[in-house]
Amino acid sequence: MIDLKNLTIEKAHKSLKNGDFTAVELVEAYLEVIKTNNKNLNIFLEVFADAIEQARVADEEFKSGTPHLMTGIPIAIKDNILFKGHRVSAGSKILENYTATYDSTVVKKLKGVNAVIIGRTNMDEFAMGVSTENSAYGVTKNPHDPTRVPGGSSGGSTASVAIGGSLVALGSDTGGSCRQPASFCGVVGLKPTYGSVSRNGLIAMGSSLDVIGPIGKSVSDVEIVFNLIRGMDEMDSTSSSPPNSQGKRGNKKIIGVPRNLMKEGIDSRVLANFEKAIEKIKTTGWEVRDIELPHVGYSVPSYYIVTPAEISANLARFDGIRYGVHKDGENLVDDYFETKGYGFGREVKRRILVGTYVLSSGYYDAYYNKATRVRSLIAEDFRLAFEKVDLILTPTTTGPAFKIGEKVNDPVKMYLEDVFTAPANMTGLPAISIPAGFVAEGGVNLPVGIQFIAPHFAEDSLFQVGKQFEKIRN
Amino acid sequence: MDIKDVEKLAELARIELSLGEKKGLLKDLQGILEYVRQIERVETKETKPQIRPRNVWREDKVETRDFSRELIISQFPDKQNGFLKVKKIL
Numbered sequence: 001m002i003d004l005k006n007l008t009i010e011k012a013h014k015s016l017k018n019g020d021f022t023a024v025e026l027v028e029a030y031l032e033v034i035k036t037n038n039k040n041l042n043i044f045l046e047v048f049a050d051a052i053e054q055a056r057v058a059d060e061e062f063k064s065g066t067p068h069l070m071t072g073i074p075i076a077i078k079d080n081i082l083f084k085g086h087r088v089s090a091g092s093k094i095l096e097n098y099t100a101t102y103d104s105t106v107v108k109k110l111k112g113v114n115a116v117i118i119g120r121t122n123m124d125e126f127a128m129g130v131s132t133e134n135s136a137y138g139v140t141k142n143p144h145d146p147t148r149v150p151g152g153s154s155g156g157s158t159a160s161v162a163i164g165g166s167l168v169a170l171g172s173d174t175g176g177s178c179r180q181p182a183s184f185c186g187v188v189g190l191k192p193t194y195g196s197v198s199r200n201g202l203i204a205m206g207s208s209l210d211v212i213g214p215i216g217k218s219v220s221d222v223e224i225v226f227n228l229i230r231g232m233d234e235m236d237s238t239s240s241s242p243p244n245s246q247g248k249r250g251n252k253k254i255i256g257v258p259r260n261l262m263k264e265g266i267d268s269r270v271l272a273n274f275e276k277a278i279e280k281i282k283t284t285g286w287e288v289r290d291i292e293l294p295h296v297g298y299s300v301p302s303y304y305i306v307t308p309a310e311i312s313a314n315l316a317r318f319d320g321i322r323y324g325v326h327k328d329g330e331n332l333v334d335d336y337f338e339t340k341g342y343g344f345g346r347e348v349k350r351r352i353l354v355g356t357y358v359l360s361s362g363y364y365d366a367y368y369n370k371a372t373r374v375r376s377l378i379a380e381d382f383r384l385a386f387e388k389v390d391l392i393l394t395p396t397t398t399g400p401a402f403k404i405g406e407k408v409n410d411p412v413k414m415y416l417e418d419v420f421t422a423p424a425n426m427t428g429l430p431a432i433s434i435p436a437g438f439v440a441e442g443g444v445n446l447p448v449g450i451q452f453i454a455p456h457f458a459e460d461s462l463f464q465v466g467k468q469f470e471k472i473r474n
Numbered sequence: 475m476d477i478k479d480v481e482k483l484a485e486l487a488r489i490e491l492s493l494g495e496k497k498g499l500l501k502d503l504q505g506i507l508e509y510v511r512q513i514e515r516v517e518t519k520e521t522k523p524q525i526r527p528r529n530v531w532r533e534d535k536v537e538t539r540d541f542s543r544e545l546i547i548s549q550f551p552d553k554q555n556g557f558l559k560v561k562k563i564l
Contacts, residue, residue, distance in 0.1 A: 084542065099549065102541035237530035301510040312487060319488075321560060326551035332561040333488070341490025349495070350502050353483045357503070360486070367510070372523035374513050411502050412509045 002029045004164040009073055009221045016062055016072050023058035023072030027051050027116050030074045033164045041141045043159045045079050047119040058114040068113035069224050076166035078157050079120040082201035083107045090203045091123040091135040094343025095324045104201020106212055106229045118166050121156025125345045127172055127205045129153050130180055130417040133408050134347045145444045148401040151181030157215050158185040168216040168225050174206045175303055176421025178213035179433035183396035186435045186447030188222045189215045193457050194428030195240040198233030206310040209425040219466035242457035256291035256389035267399035269439045270448050274395045277436045277450050280472050293381040298374050299423040304415050305358050305371035312355025379427045392453040394420045396433040400446035430454050432462040475504055
């Protein structure tokens with residue numbers, strides 16, 4: 001029996017190298033966990049039929065090649081990442097029959113080192129949501145308490161890592177979709193710097209915000225995956241490399257806490273847990289001080305203008321003409337209406353209509369144009385803050401995982417889930433959620449996370465502080 | 475905002491909606507727009523939008539890309555002799 005619970009990439013790599021177990025045996029152990037749990041928890045939309053074949057190739061690499069740390073490591077991918085020849089539906093009915101015609105750049109990189117892509121995980125339709133309740137294929141249940149949501153939109157990927165359906169996973173993060181579900185599922189989720197990971201082959205939602213991010217049980221696992229998938233890509237003109245010189249701010253290590261963001265709407269137990277985390281961090285040589293981010297409270301309202309605007313443009317392509325579901329109408333234009341009416345779920349329709357509204361003549365200036373300017377002010381707040389502090393710390397979420405059905409009929413309540421996570425997307429900054437304790441609810445211990453935000457391309461600082469915190473959190 | 479506005483937006487976005495959906499979306503949209511409208515309070519007269527467009531060029535030369543022609547064609551909802559078939563436009 002392989003001890004999946006305590007397995008890390010580095011441990012697995014060592015065991016694969018020493019011959020303690022093979023990559024085939026390793027993937028079989030994860031497949032067994034999926035088989036036992038998937039019916040109840042609905043984490044994987046599909047386990048790839050060639051997973052064992054991929055593991056066989058990895059075993060060959062260990063016998064006679066130069067294995068990478070990720071060789072033979074079972075990784076799950078969110079259902080919006082293209083893997084050639086495999087189904088990919090973005091959690092939507094409109095793509096239920098769609099097979100990827102090329103590999104996304106991240107999948108190419110995983111294949112390049114013979115990682116084992118085990119399956120595709122459930123998600124909110126087109127990554128729009130914070131609970132996976134918007135998936136056309138049913139909600140994923142939180143492994144800690146199946147009456148609760150796993151968070152979202154990468155809820156399938158975080159639940160997979162939490163239950164041991166894969167050692168690591170990929171998600172995507174547009175407003176918090178790697179970090180919020182990581183917090184709800186008790187795992188680590190990274191939102192990398194905007195542009196640091198290629199989005200070629202990621203089904204687009206909000207193109208000025210989307211980024212692919214790794215999910216794992218430990219900061220070290222997330223770091224290893226990030227280092228593999230990062231980098232400039234000529235297939236994604238928004239991808240970029242870190243600037244050569246990164247401004248260092250002196251020697252004193254300072255973490256800032258934006259208290260103005262925590263005044264209301266936050267669970268008192270989450271806040272108490274957050275204060276405890278701060279006290280622990282202080283023991284490791286960090287100074288923690290309050291900071292002001294005057295406009296950060298406008299992140300969510302401006303996010304829910306900018307994002308729907310980009311969604312209304314990006315999702316226009318799903319028209320039933322070239323691929324995906326096609327519904328026949330009386331003429332070509334009718335085909336569009338019928339296909340979209342049938343293929344898109346409620347939240348997707350909601351956001352397309354909001355986006356259409358805020359971009360329409362007469363409303364553009366008051367909404368979209370205004371929101372892009374508010375976005376600049378938020379970015380400026382962070383820029384000024386990072387002249388005084390190295391990192392910014394917040395809780396990841398306002399509460400622990402909520403009940404399935406609790407918020408599904410109230411979109412604004414759902415949107416407020418993003419209050420701590422959306423600022424990093426609006427500014428392109430990297431951020432990481434790390435498990436930081438539990439909140440007891442109904443006899444169950446529900447995990448909660450804390451979030452560190454760093455300057456652009458300073459993921460290394462996130463990994464460093466994250467590993468420090470992992471050592472002292474218990 | 476009333477049901478006519480929802481119908482107009484749905485027409486612009488080319489989405490067929492049932493009457494029940496229109497009613498539900500009207501309520502949702504009213505709530506969402508009321509919530510996001512709070513950004514009105516922010517003073518932005520002196521502020522420029524954050525987005526700074528830039529050109530990204532690459533050499534204009536033909537290169538083979540890794541995609542499956544077969545998979546693309548096999549997924550056309552309608553086709554003829556390997557071409558995508560669409561309804562007449564005019």
